[in-house]
Amino acid sequence: MERKKQRRNAAAARRDSLPEQQRKTWSEAACEAAVSWLEHHRTASFMVYVSFRTELDTSLLIEWGWQSGLNVIVPRCIPQDRSMELFAIRDWRELKPGAYGILEPDPTKAIRLDIDKEMPEAVFVPGLAFDRSGGRLGYGGGYYDRFRDRLAASAANAGGAFPPWIGLGYEAQWVEAVPMEIHDARVSAVITEQGIYNTGAV
Ligand SMILES: Nc1nc2c(c(=O)[nH]1)N(C=O)[C@@H](CNc1ccc(C(=O)N[C@@H](CCC(=O)O)C(=O)O)cc1)CN2
Numbered sequence: 001m002e003r004k005k006q007r008r009n010a011a012a013a014r015r016d017s018l019p020e021q022q023r024k025t026w027s028e029a030a031c032e033a034a035v036s037w038l039e040h041h042r043t044a045s046f047m048v049y050v051s052f053r054t055e056l057d058t059s060l061l062i063e064w065g066w067q068s069g070l071n072v073i074v075p076r077c078i079p080q081d082r083s084m085e086l087f088a089i090r091d092w093r094e095l096k097p098g099a100y101g102i103l104e105p106d107p108t109k110a111i112r113l114d115i116d117k118e119m120p121e122a123v124f125v126p127g128l129a130f131d132r133s134g135g136r137l138g139y140g141g142g143y144y145d146r147f148r149d150r151l152a153a154s155a156a157n158a159g160g161a162f163p164p165w166i167g168l169g170y171e172a173q174w175v176e177a178v179p180m181e182i183h184d185a186r187v188s189a190v191i192t193e194q195g196i197y198n199t200g201a202v
Pocket residue numbers: 005049050051052055077100102126127138139140141142143144
């Protein structure tokens with residue numbers, strides 16, 4: 001969709017223009033808000049992206065997870081079918097650059113997770129832009145939308161609940177409305193440096 005591509009370029013340019021020191025401060029504040037949310041919900045595990053380019057930096061959240069004994073789950077993307085595999089990681093040394101140059105779990109070091117047996121209790125998703133109704137603009141690989149369908153199928157099979165789907169971004173990433181297509185999933189909340197926004201979507 002051409003309209004989406006233009007929105008992606010504009011959103012990426014806006015995020016790239018945010019000063020590095022600001023991005024660092026905002027990332028830390030957003031990670032603290034995410035920590036509060038996880039503590040409040042007493043989650044034992046969460047899935048999170050490892051940041052690349054100018055994305056909101058999740059390293060503080062990941063390190064807090066390790067220190068607090070939570071199961072920290074990171075995806076690895078498979079460009080052939082645009083799917084993602086999950087791994088529990090315990091240390092930065094279990095990551096190596098994968099597709100797109102993103103740091104991803106090294107399958108020889110990290111522990112592979114079978115989502116039919118074990119599901120992350122919360123999922124933090126990256127984005128180029130978000131809107132207040134939970135619309136999310138990604139890089140266009142459809143990785144998270146496809147993965148969400150798989151997770152929903154496993155949850156339905158196991159009779160379990162689908163985990164909260166939470167966007168992480170800077171206040172500067174809000175847009176009026178992300179163009180949404182049928183397959184695009186909404187996030188149930190967005191966390192920024194200002195705190196958590198519930199979107200009303202499930
Ligand atoms: N940290 C992180 N990990 C992630 C994602 C993410 O957004 N952030 N993804 C979320 O899905 C997946 C990777 N998706 C990606 C999809 C495309 C490009 C990319 O480089 N695209 C080109 C443009 C291609 C085009 O427009 O045709 C580019 O941006 O230059 C990068 C990552 C899985 N892992």
